[in-house]
Amino acid sequence: MTETPVLEVDGLTVDFTRRGTASLRAVDQVTFALEAGHTLALVGESGSGKSTVVRALSRLVVPSAGEIRLGGARGVRDRAYRRAVQMVFQDPFASLNPAHTVGHHLRRPLLVSGRATRADVEARTAELLASVNLGPTADVARKRPHELSGGQRQRVAIARALAPEPAVLLADEPVSMLDVSIRLEILALMDRLKEQRRLALLYVTHDLATARHFAADVMVMYRGQIVERGPSDEVILRPRHPYTQLLASAAPGAAGSRERAREERAARLAARGTRTAEVREEESGEGCRFRARCPFAMDRCARRPPVVPIAASGHEARCWLHAEGTGP
Ligand SMILES: Nc1ncnc2c1ncn2[C@@H]1O[C@H](COP(=O)(O)OP(=O)(O)OP(=O)(O)O)[C@@H](O)[C@H]1O
Ligand SMILES: [Mg+2]
Numbered sequence: 001m002t003e004t005p006v007l008e009v010d011g012l013t014v015d016f017t018r019r020g021t022a023s024l025r026a027v028d029q030v031t032f033a034l035e036a037g038h039t040l041a042l043v044g045e046s047g048s049g050k051s052t053v054v055r056a057l058s059r060l061v062v063p064s065a066g067e068i069r070l071g072g073a074r075g076v077r078d079r080a081y082r083r084a085v086q087m088v089f090q091d092p093f094a095s096l097n098p099a100h101t102v103g104h105h106l107r108r109p110l111l112v113s114g115r116a117t118r119a120d121v122e123a124r125t126a127e128l129l130a131s132v133n134l135g136p137t138a139d140v141a142r143k144r145p146h147e148l149s150g151g152q153r154q155r156v157a158i159a160r161a162l163a164p165e166p167a168v169l170l171a172d173e174p175v176s177m178l179d180v181s182i183r184l185e186i187l188a189l190m191d192r193l194k195e196q197r198r199l200a201l202l203y204v205t206h207d208l209a210t211a212r213h214f215a216a217d218v219m220v221m222y223r224g225q226i227v228e229r230g231p232s233d234e235v236i237l238r239p240r241h242p243y244t245q246l247l248a249s250a251a252p253g254a255a256g257s258r259e260r261a262r263e264e265r266a267a268r269l270a271a272r273g274t275r276t277a278e279v280r281e282e283e284s285g286e287g288c289r290f291r292a293r294c295p296f297a298m299d300r301c302a303r304r305p306p307v308v309p310i311a312a313s314g315h316e317a318r319c320w321l322h323a324e325g326t327g328p
Pocket of ligand 1: 016017018024026044045046047048049050051052053
């Protein structure tokens with residue numbers, strides 16, 4: 001075994017109750033660990049529960065069950081926890097206050113976390129801006145968010161997240177709202193910062209190509225459950241779970257991907273209005289949640305799928321298809 005993971009997530013479950021309806025299990029017994037200097041990607045279609053995992057790890061929603069340990073300890077006090085676990089969100093415009101300068105956005109967390117004093121806060125602010133390749137630092141610090149480009153704003157959001165010197169960075173689709181041309185730059189920046197600062201990075205994305213490029217390991221989520229995980233190349237190039245296979249075949253570059261994405265979106269919108277009793281019953285059941293869409297569904301898929309090791313590398317699929325010898 002190597003060192004203790006920075007953040008351990010054990011059986012995390014989040015239920016949302018909606019007025020007049022059965023509750024929705026948005027996250028269902030999710031278990032994983034984040035390690036220093038490593039990136040773990042969390043992929044899955046819209047509504048699969050990725051952001052809910054991030055919100056639970058950020059203590060913005062309260063889990064119904066499960067445990068989150070920081071540095072091996074549970075129940076870390078809010079102040080220490082929030083300093084150690086920082087977020088970068090999808091929309092840098094919404095996450096920055098338009099009334100405040102860039103300098104203000106950085107000085108506050110530096111001072112509150114005790115990483116700077118009144119005497120050196122300007123110097124620390126300049127260092128932070130330089131570390132995300134923004135300059136001249138004095139000029140940038142005086143600007144307000146609307147005077148910056150989308151990419152520059154996201155650099156500020158990253159700098160702000162780094163201000164308290166966190167151990168964990170949770171990045172929820174950090175580049176999906178940015179121009180395609182600058183996405184890779186921002187991801188490369190986060191990658192470099194992860195190396196330099198030994199951050200444990202959770203990278204939430206819809207994009208399998210960047211997941212494969214920037215993350216050592218990938219976890220695939222489908223309707224609240226982790227259905228497959230392992231080294232990125234293994235999972236993305238040799239997907240085992242029928243859902244991951246569908247995702248991989250729908251990825252840009254794969255034939256028919258755009259049409260499929262459009263169909264998926266239309267189906268999602270149609271389903272939103274009419275969450276039927278049938279769907280709710282399935283959600284409350286123990287079975288594989290993909291079975292209604294799965295071309296290989298069998299009777300035993302009504303039971304919770306087993307974790308099946310695929311290779312010595314740690315590649316796992318949660319699917320009865322791969323469970324020869326472990327069947328019912
Ligand atoms: N505050 C809430 N109250 C009720 N239901 C919620 C709430 N937040 C999320 N949900 C539901 O939980 C499920 C998971 O949502 P979540 O936002 O985590 O998905 P996601 O994987 O991040 O999707 P996307 O890729 O679109 O960002 C969805 O069915 C969503 O409608
Ligand atoms: Mg989300």
